[in-house]
Amino acid sequence: MSDELSPEATSFEQGYEGALRPATLAEFVGQAKVRSQLSLLLNAATMQQRTPDHILLAGPPGLGKTTLSMIVATELDKPLHQTSGPAIQHAGDLAAVLSALTPGEVLFIDEIHRMARSAEEMLYLAMEDFKVDIMVGKGAGATSVPLELSPFTLVGATTRSGLLPNPLRDRFGFTAHLEFYGTDELVSVVRRAAGLLGFGLSEQGIEEIAGRSRGTPRIANRLLRRVRDFSLVHDTPGDTATVQAALALYDVDEHGLDRLDREVLRAVVERFGGGPVGLSTLAVSVGEEAETIEAVVEPFLVRTGLLTRTPRGRVATRLGWEHVGAVPPPAPGAPPALM
Ligand SMILES: Nc1ncnc2c1ncn2[C@@H]1O[C@H](COP(=O)(O)OP(=O)(O)OP(=O)(O)O)[C@@H](O)[C@H]1O
Ligand SMILES: [Mg+2]
Numbered sequence: 020m021s022d023e024l025s026p027e028a029t030s031f032e033q034g035y036e037g038a039l040r041p042a043t044l045a046e047f048v049g050q051a052k053v054r055s056q057l058s059l060l061l062n063a064a065t066m067q068q069r070t071p072d073h074i075l076l077a078g079p080p081g082l083g084k085t086t087l088s089m090i091v092a093t094e095l096d097k098p099l100h101q102t103s104g105p106a107i108q109h110a111g112d113l114a115a116v117l118s119a120l121t122p123g124e125v126l127f128i129d130e131i132h133r134m135a136r137s138a139e140e141m142l143y144l145a146m147e148d149f150k151v152d153i154m155v156g157k158g159a160g161a162t163s164v165p166l167e168l169s170p171f172t173l174v175g176a177t178t179r180s181g182l183l184p185n186p187l188r189d190r191f192g193f194t195a196h197l198e199f200y201g202t203d204e205l206v207s208v209v210r211r212a213a214g215l216l217g218f219g220l221s222e223q224g225i226e227e228i229a230g231r232s233r234g235t236p237r238i239a240n241r242l243l244r245r246v247r248d249f250s251l252v253h254d255t256p257g258d259t260a261t262v263q264a265a266l267a268l269y270d271v272d273e274h275g276l277d278r279l280d281r282e283v284l285r286a287v288v289e290r291f292g293g294g295p296v297g298l299s300t301l302a303v304s305v306g307e308e309a310e311t312i313e314a315v316v317e318p319f320l321v322r323t324g325l326l327t328r329t330p331r332g333r334v335a336t337r338l339g340w341e342h343v344g345a346v347p348p349p350a351p352g353a354p355p356a357l358m
Contacts, residue, residue: 039212039240040086042093047083048211048236049204053195057087060193061094070123071095072192073146073173075131077180079318081237082197084176085129091174092125099125104133113138114153114166117145122169131175132182139187146173146190178314199234199322202226208236209243213257218247220257227262231275233319238275245269274323276342279307283316284325285343287335293348295332 041047044058057074064071074091076084092099100120107113107128112135120126128134134142145151149170152163175191177183188194200208206229213220220228220243228246232239249265250257270278282305287294290304298317302309307316317333320326325339340347 036237036240039215040089041211042090044090044094046211047086047090048207049200050083050197053087053197056193056195057091061091065095070170070172073175073190075180075183075188075191075194076174076176076197077194078178078197079199079235080178080315081235082199083236084197085127087195087197088125088127088129088174088176091172092127095123095125095172097123097125097172099127101127101129103129104131107134107138109135110137110141110154113141113145114151117141117151117168117171118166120169120171122171124169124171125174126171127174127176129176130178131187132177132179139184142173143186143190200232200236201234202229205229205232205234205236205239208232208239212240212243213247216243216247218243218250218257220246220262221259223259224257224262227259228266231266231271231273233275234322242266242269242271274342275319276323279305279311280316280320281343283307283312284320284335284339287326287333288340288343288345293340294334295329297332301333 044054044061047054060071060074071091076087078084088101089099098121100116102116107116116126141151145168149168151166151168153166154161155164156162173191180188180194206225209220209225209228209232213225224246228239228242232242245268246257246262246265249255249268250261253261253264255261255264272281276284283301286301286304287296291301298313299309302312305312317326317328320339321328323338324336325342327334327336335347337347337350
């Protein structure tokens with residue numbers, strides 16, 4: 020049997036992801052600050068019968084940016100058009116999307132930091148004045164023709180808000196910074212999702228999953244599905260023992276570190292003497308994309324105090340050394356260890 024999921028199975032999983040997505044602000048768990056900020060923005064616009072300001076959603080993967088963009092459209096009762104930065108390679112791609120928008124429509128551009136530069140400039144004008152200049156013809160005879168757009172609300176999402184050019188960032192009326200979820204919030208996420216899946220999971224089981232979800236609802240839902248599978252196949256109750264057995268099978272340790280996290284940490288400690296080591300060197304040594312290490316692995320290791328970032332590179336902390344079972348070097352100035 021192969022480990023690969025069949026296309027049907029994959030879409031089945033994605034179906035679950037869709038089913039677990041909260042549809043309204045009220046259903047959206049946690050992020051209380053962002054929720055009330057968004058709610059105010061949307062309510063004020065609705066009361067004044069205008070389109071709300073453009074919204075930028077910034078934060079690490081899996082915290083609910085795509086979900087919130089859908090919620091914005093639902094709350095406004097307007098259609099949603101979804102696209103992404105990498106799909107917009109030319110200004111013309113963006114012009115086609117913008118000119119097809121209906122009044123009040125919500126345009127979601129995921130990974131907006133990866134849009135082509137020429138499209139970015141077109142977007143500035145579109146966001147500000149609901150207009151674009153379309154170039155007609157080529158060379159010396161080319162002219163620009165202004166085109167009026169329907170008023171729309173842009174919702175941009177980015178995992179790398181630092182990469183957004185200032186003029187683009189400044190044109191968003193509101194930037195929501197999504198933070199990692201607290202354990203209590205994740206408990207609510209898991210409890211809600213277990214209910215939707217019809218999976219009877221004990222309170223301790225819920226807490227055990229929440230504690231290993233590294234502050235991320237997407238991970239909480241994924242771990243929950245693996246635990247549910249385990250419970251189904253082995254016919255075990257949804258209790259702590261099942262959670263522990265299932266997550267041990269998938270190499271998720273009690274702090275939520277997975278295989279890649281441990282590999283990165285081990286590489287820093289064992290291959291680079293604890294660091295400092297540069298991001299790209301580290302990425303090559305574990306055979307991963309630098310972007311994945313930077314956006315997914317590193318923030319978590321830094322947050323849990325296992326790794327620090329210095330101007331010269333990544334350095335494993337004392338806790339980091341201990342986590343991979345190595346003995347940290349003595350702190351500078353500390354008395355030498357007794358033999
Ligand atoms: N606040 C929340 N309450 C409950 N479930 C949530 C919440 N936020 C996210 N989720 C769940 O987590 C999953 C991932 O969320 P989403 O796709 O919105 O993340 P994202 O920020 O867009 O990630 P990426 O940067 O990778 O695109 C969703 O399927 C949803 O079910
Ligand atoms: Mg997303």
